[in-house]
Amino acid sequence: MGPIFELAIDLPPRGSRERLRALHRQLRAAILEGRLQAGMRLPATRELAALLGVSRNTVVAAYDRLLSEGYIAVRQGAGSYVAEVPRGLGRSDKSRMTDTRLGPFWRHPPPLPMAALQASYRFDFRVGLPDQSAFPFPVWRRLSARALRTLSRAPSAYAHPQGQVSLREAIAAHISFVRAISARADDIVITAGAQQAFELLARILVTPGQTTVAVEDPGYPPMRTVFAAAGASLVAVPVDAEGLIVDRLPPSTRVICVTPSHQFPLGHAMSLSRRAALLAFARTHEAIVIEDDYDGEFRYAGQARDALQTLDGAGSVFYVGSFSKSLFPALRLGFVVTPTWARSALVAAKQLSDWHGPILAQDTLAAFIAEGHLARHIRKMRKVYEERRISLIEAIERHCQDLLEPIPGDAGLHLSAMARGGLQATDWAAKAGEAGIGLLALDRFGVARPQPNGLAFGFGLIQSDRIEAAIGQLAGLMR
Amino acid sequence: MGPIFELAIDLPPRGSRERLRALHRQLRAAILEGRLQAGMRLPATRELAALLGVSRNTVVAAYDRLLSEGYIAVRQGAGSYVAEVPRGLGRSDKSRMTDTRLGPFWRHPPPLPMAALQASYRFDFRVGLPDQSAFPFPVWRRLSARALRTLSRAPSAYAHPQGQVSLREAIAAHISFVRAISARADDIVITAGAQQAFELLARILVTPGQTTVAVEDPGYPPMRTVFAAAGASLVAVPVDAEGLIVDRLPPSTRVICVTPSHQFPLGHAMSLSRRAALLAFARTHEAIVIEDDYDGEFRYAGQARDALQTLDGAGSVFYVGSFSKSLFPALRLGFVVTPTWARSALVAAKQLSDWHGPILAQDTLAAFIAEGHLARHIRKMRKVYEERRISLIEAIERHCQDLLEPIPGDAGLHLSAMARGGLQATDWAAKAGEAGIGLLALDRFGVARPQPNGLAFGFGLIQSDRIEAAIGQLAGLMR
Numbered sequence: 004m005g006p007i008f009e010l011a012i013d014l015p016p017r018g019s020r021e022r023l024r025a026l027h028r029q030l031r032a033a034i035l036e037g038r039l040q041a042g043m044r045l046p047a048t049r050e051l052a053a054l055l056g057v058s059r060n061t062v063v064a065a066y067d068r069l070l071s072e073g074y075i076a077v078r079q080g081a082g083s084y085v086a087e088v089p090r091g092l093g094r095s096d097k098s099r100m101t102d103t104r105l106g107p108f109w110r111h112p113p114p115l116p117m118a119a120l121q122a123s124y125r126f127d128f129r130v131g132l133p134d135q136s137a138f139p140f141p142v143w144r145r146l147s148a149r150a151l152r153t154l155s156r157a158p159s160a161y162a163h164p165q166g167q168v169s170l171r172e173a174i175a176a177h178i179s180f181v182r183a184i185s186a187r188a189d190d191i192v193i194t195a196g197a198q199q200a201f202e203l204l205a206r207i208l209v210t211p212g213q214t215t216v217a218v219e220d221p222g223y224p225p226m227r228t229v230f231a232a233a234g235a236s237l238v239a240v241p242v243d244a245e246g247l248i249v250d251r252l253p254p255s256t257r258v259i260c261v262t263p264s265h266q267f268p269l270g271h272a273m274s275l276s277r278r279a280a281l282l283a284f285a286r287t288h289e290a291i292v293i294e295d296d297y298d299g300e301f302r303y304a305g306q307a308r309d310a311l312q313t314l315d316g317a318g319s320v321f322y323v324g325s326f327s328k329s330l331f332p333a334l335r336l337g338f339v340v341t342p343t344w345a346r347s348a349l350v351a352a353k354q355l356s357d358w359h360g361p362i363l364a365q366d367t368l369a370a371f372i373a374e375g376h377l378a379r380h381i382r383k384m385r386k387v388y389e390e391r392r393i394s395l396i397e398a399i400e401r402h403c404q405d406l407l408e409p410i411p412g413d414a415g416l417h418l419s420a421m422a423r424g425g426l427q428a429t430d431w432a433a434k435a436g437e438a439g440i441g442l443l444a445l446d447r448f449g450v451a452r453p454q455p456n457g458l459a460f461g462f463g464l465i466q467s468d469r470i471e472a473a474i475g476q477l478a479g480l481m482r
Numbered sequence: 483m484g485p486i487f488e489l490a491i492d493l494p495p496r497g498s499r500e501r502l503r504a505l506h507r508q509l510r511a512a513i514l515e516g517r518l519q520a521g522m523r524l525p526a527t528r529e530l531a532a533l534l535g536v537s538r539n540t541v542v543a544a545y546d547r548l549l550s551e552g553y554i555a556v557r558q559g560a561g562s563y564v565a566e567v568p569r570g571l572g573r574s575d576k577s578r579m580t581d582t583r584l585g586p587f588w589r590h591p592p593p594l595p596m597a598a599l600q601a602s603y604r605f606d607f608r609v610g611l612p613d614q615s616a617f618p619f620p621v622w623r624r625l626s627a628r629a630l631r632t633l634s635r636a637p638s639a640y641a642h643p644q645g646q647v648s649l650r651e652a653i654a655a656h657i658s659f660v661r662a663i664s665a666r667a668d669d670i671v672i673t674a675g676a677q678q679a680f681e682l683l684a685r686i687l688v689t690p691g692q693t694t695v696a697v698e699d700p701g702y703p704p705m706r707t708v709f710a711a712a713g714a715s716l717v718a719v720p721v722d723a724e725g726l727i728v729d730r731l732p733p734s735t736r737v738i739c740v741t742p743s744h745q746f747p748l749g750h751a752m753s754l755s756r757r758a759a760l761l762a763f764a765r766t767h768e769a770i771v772i773e774d775d776y777d778g779e780f781r782y783a784g785q786a787r788d789a790l791q792t793l794d795g796a797g798s799v800f801y802v803g804s805f806s807k808s809l810f811p812a813l814r815l816g817f818v819v820t821p822t823w824a825r826s827a828l829v830a831a832k833q834l835s836d837w838h839g840p841i842l843a844q845d846t847l848a849a850f851i852a853e854g855h856l857a858r859h860i861r862k863m864r865k866v867y868e869e870r871r872i873s874l875i876e877a878i879e880r881h882c883q884d885l886l887e888p889i890p891g892d893a894g895l896h897l898s899a900m901a902r903g904g905l906q907a908t909d910w911a912a913k914a915g916e917a918g919i920g921l922l923a924l925d926r927f928g929v930a931r932p933q934p935n936g937l938a939f940g941f942g943l944i945q946s947d948r949i950e951a952a953i954g955q956l957a958g959l960m961r
Binding site: 013014015017018021024025028029032102103104105106107109110112113115127131132133134135136138140143144147148151152154155157158159160161162163164194195196198199202206207208209210211214225228229232234254255257283286287288289291317331332333334335344345347348350351352354355356357358359360361362363364463464 | 492493494496497500503504507508511581582583584585586588589591592594606610611612613614615617619622623626627630631633634636637638639640641642643673674675677678681685686687688689690693704707708711713733734736762765766767768770796810811812813814823824826827829830831833834835836837838839840841842843942943
């Protein structure tokens with residue numbers, strides 16, 4: 004009885020549920036922290052109830068919970084004992100416990116996409132990362148110093164959550180030129196990368212437990228997770244060579260997330276008839292389309308198809324752009340072109356999230372775009388990436404014609420290819436990783452089975468003259 | 483019938499509710515956009531039902547909704563007509579409409595705190611803004627250029643959502659020194675200012691419709707809004723000269739938000755006995771405390787009381803710090819010291835929100851702290867602010883002894899004072915604003931009535947030698 008007494012258990016004066024919660028938690032904490040040690044006999048329920056001034060039922064219920072959780076054990080005829088707590092569950096590593104103080108979604112948080120964080124492959128084909136070695140950093144430094152001088156002369160202030168006007172104006176002009184999107188500065192909200200754009204949209208568009216959101220399958224996993232975290236019911240809708248199969252959208256769908264310029268990860272461009280069908284669906288069902296144009300600036304052939312935002316006349320499209328691919332991801336800047344009806348909500352959500360984006364980065368980027376550096380850098384990188392894309396296709400033809408079939412497409416920073424001849428792309432990617440070749444199998448991006456059996460080759464991080472050797476080695480792994 | 487026919491109304495094939503929604507929405511849009519003009523007669527319900535191939539009930543229900551919303555009117559014996567749509571509701575300004583495509587909270591988004599955005603007062607006493615005129619911007623530029631050089635030599639990458647290790651290490655050392663908080667770099671998560679810290683905590687700790695969150699009354703409005711947006715039930719708990727009145731916390735409270743160093747906006751420091759009572763409450767009720775230490779670095783007298791995070795031994799406190807007051811708000815960097823059990827959830831929430839904070843700003847700040855510039859700047863500014871605080875108290879004594887009584891406190895960037903002699907602080911603040919003196923009445927920060935009748939004087943933006951004149955004029959307004 005001594006040790007329990009010394010624990011100074013402290014229960015609320017009223018409420019048997021409150022008292023049960025508190026007693027259970029305090030006993031559990033004492034076991035986890037070693038204050039009650041394994042093998043120690045717990046007082047009988049009647050004794051402890053008397054000592055704490057609670058009903059015996061409360062103590063019995065607390066013991067039952069601890070028993071079912073494995074913190075205590077019962078020995079026939081000898082009462083309850085503190086169990087051996089599994090290693091790794093004690094004070095030094097409580098993080099692996101399920102803590103009921105977290106909201107249900109967060110008790111088993113989604114794993115971090117560590118593949119994107121771990122670098123250093125001999126041949127690096129990871130997707131979603133641009134080449135920043137050719138970025139004009141000296142220009143950026145000069146513009147950044149200028150923005151800092153301006154800031155240093157002004158009194159401190161919080162800025163408008165929608166973003167700096169100069170940046171919104173520069174973006175409006177830029178996307179009108181490169182993507183034929185007609186937007187005023189007022190229609191643009193600056194975000195911390197495309198990820199925050201998805202997050203803010205999920206926040207304002209999803210009513211937890213009620214809103215059905217359709218995502219592409221295969222598709223971009225963080226997009227799915229952000230909507231799941233917001234409480235949406237997710238529907239994974241298959242894609243084919245024309246893009247999302249609109250006929251497969253359930254009529255209850257309220258939000259549809261698509262990558263029409265360059266389907267992620269397969270690489271198709273959405274056909275014009277599919278675009279029309281999608282917008283008709285949105286109009287008919289009062290649904291909303293989120294158009295993620297993550298790398299559409301890099302286009303190698305033909306005329307760009309009109310953006311959904313351009314084709315839509317009904318205010319049902321949010322267009323999301325990012326500077327993570329055209330400049331560099333460390334910058335963390337992106338934007339949404341919003342229909343008017345959602346603007347105040349989106350700006351309020353941004354304000355609640357982080358007040359506003361960092362001013363120096365916004366002002367520097369505004370000048371970078373306005374002075375033509377962004378357009379120049381995109382033109383330069385388009386040639387660089389096109390050369391890599393051609394090298395990649397040629398190397399695949401040369402070394403892997405019987406093993407891989409590239410998926411047609413005309414834009415973006417990666418190329419996907421289907422496995423042939425009974426090869427399992429997942430095994431192949433695993434072997435490649437061991438051999439120092441970083442790439443991912445397409446089934447990593449899928450939701451429902453069966454998933455496309457293929458590989459995604461990013462070419463942002465690999466120089467053109469290294470591609471031939473890389474693909475040669477990759478082929479060798481499967482022969 | 484013609485005009486309706488030309489609208490090309492497009493209804494889903496199945497589902498009478500779906501069809502009703504679509505029909506209602508398409509008619510409403512046509513009215514708002516002027517395609518159906520005021521005074522135009524709508525087809526009889528039977529006719530339209532036949533034309534569209536839906537049941538008459540569907541059309542009747544759609545007309546009923548439009549009627550109740552004021553979009554159509556009924557003339558006795560003559561059917562339904564398009565009503566005059568109120569000015570400002572048409573195409574040019576749809577944003578004022580309630581749009582059902584938004585989640586319920588976002589249909590009437592919280593207003594932006596525009597007072598913080600609008601500047602240019604002759605005498606500026608707005609709260610929450612530091613003096614950045616003495617900030618060592620040349621040092622910042624040098625460190626920033628160095629961070630950019632480092633970035634330019636690395637391949638592009640997404641970084642860890644928890645924040646740069648160098649910055650987390652620098653913060654751990656800094657807060658151990660200035661606030662006696664024992665935290666390892668692993669316990670720290672970098673956020674986009676304190677606002678994002680609140681937002682991420684609300685996300686992981688609140689289960690919509692279930693979690694009770696206590697906030698100080700009066701208190702910091704954005705803190706309340708962020709928890710309301712997350713679906714929490716808010717309880718406004720009064721504060722007195724010792725801080726939050728712990729006895730007034732409902733037992734169901736799961737999260738408690740406090741400003742113990744310098745109560746916002748009143749300015750008291752929370753007493754030690756109240757701190758102990760708060761932590762005991764948290765232990766007993768499995769509640770969580772969010773300790774917002776927004777300007778506690780600026781302390782003018784006596785020994786700092788231990789932070790709740792330091793006093794707590796049970797892993798129930800999240801400590802939130804910000805660089806918006808010690809450096810400048812345009813930076814948008816802050817941090818959370820998290821208990822171990824919540825770390826993975828918090829990092830996952832950060833990753834879903836925006837992947838990670840901007841790298842250049844994080845690396846620059848890490849070097850700024852590690853090289854001692856932050857500590858030096860805080861020492862310098864503490865003297866500057868202390869002088870202003872003394873000038874303010876002296877000026878109030880000289881000019882307003884019968885009108886204002888300063889609230890004791892020993893820290894922070896603002897001083898609050900209660901109105902005396904039957905004065906209404908709200909009227910006074912309004913008059914002051916008209917006379918070019920920017921300040922806020924305390925009732926702006928309150929929830930329940932009655933609210934403290936007083937004024938909050940920020941001294942981040944006003945030079946010491948201007949304070950005397952400002953307070954003199956302020957007194958004159960009420961005599």
